[in-house]
Amino acid sequence: MSLWERHKIFETNSLVLFFGALVVIAIGGIVEIVPLFYLKNTIETVDGVRPYTPLELAGRNIYVREGCYNCHSQMVRSLRDEVERYGHYSLAAESMYDRPFQWGSKRTGPDLARVGGKYSDTWHLDHLNAPSSVVPSTVMPAYPWLAETELDIRYIGEDLIVQQTLGVPYTDEMIETARRDAVTQGTLDALDSEGLLERYPNANIRDFTGTVAATGRLTEADALIAYLQSLGTAIDFNLYDDSANIR
Structure with missing residues (x-):
């Protein structure tokens, strides 16, 4: 045949x-x-990656609520032009605690995967209140109400419980101290900063909008800026050899 x-x-x-x-x-x-x-596990473990602090998690929720992912991705591709502009390409481990991840597929504005520490808190506040005041060519709308709206952290502990159920390694202690940790991180007079740093190493602790000391309350802008300032700061890439340790 x-x-x-x-x-x-x-x-x-x-x-x-x-x-x-x-x-x-x-x-x-x-x-x-x-x-x-x-x-x-399909995601390799990388030193430095930790769950979001309660304040950062609250800021992330605001980021998602306002639809920031529609214009900003959080994934630096392994292309030369992207690496030269934004920094080291993104690792899967950096998004292992994101539910859902914010990689994105469209950029109207720049990628934010490594925006943490790139600009000052004041710059971020001005950018939210009046984007064109710091980026004249931007088409981003203003979000002035974020700096005027008090941050609701009544249920932040429950939020951590949900994340824990999804696999994020929040401990019972982290859940119990969630509200206190959120207040501690966003104020200059931090009463339990050492405990916060034990639970969340290298967390930024300060008055992000510069208004908490005067008003005595955290705003949604404080939470969002805390979140943005944490993006891309978990890993010190100077400690790694691209050809051997990270792929």
């Missing part, structure tokens, strides 16, 4: 073609899926 005659069986019989395709797809699926059951 010639090769054509063997192939003709599939060409002229739809059932044989169907089951033949099913077998091929099944084999391909098994080859792709089975190895995953033997992997404990």
Whole structure:
């Protein structure tokens, strides 16, 4: 029987073609899926990555609520022009505690994966209140109400519980101290800063908008700026050799 005659069986019989395709797809699926059951984790562990502080998490919720992801991605691709502009390309580990992740696929504004520490708190506050005052060519709308709206942290502990259920390693102590930690991080007179730093190493602790001392209350702008200032700061890439340690 010639090769054509063997192939003709599939060409002229739809059932044989169907089951033949099913077998091929099944084999391909098994080859792709089975190895995953033997992997404990598909994300490599990288030193420095930690869960968000309660204040940063509150800021992240505001970031999502306001739809910032529609114009700003949080993923630096491994392309030369992106790395030169934004810094080291993004690692999966950096988003391991994001629910959901903020990678994005469209940029009207710049990528924010490494925006932490790039600008001052005052710059961020001015950018939220009147974007064109610091970036004249921007098309970003203003968000002045964020600096006027008191931050609601009544349920931040419950938020941490939800994140814990989803796999974020928040401890019972972190959940119990969530409200206090949020206030501590956003004020200059930090009563429990040492405890906060034990729970969340390298967290920024300060009055992000410069108004908390006068008003005695945190605003949504404080939380959002705390979140933005944390982005991309978890890993010290100077400690790694790109060719060996990080891929």
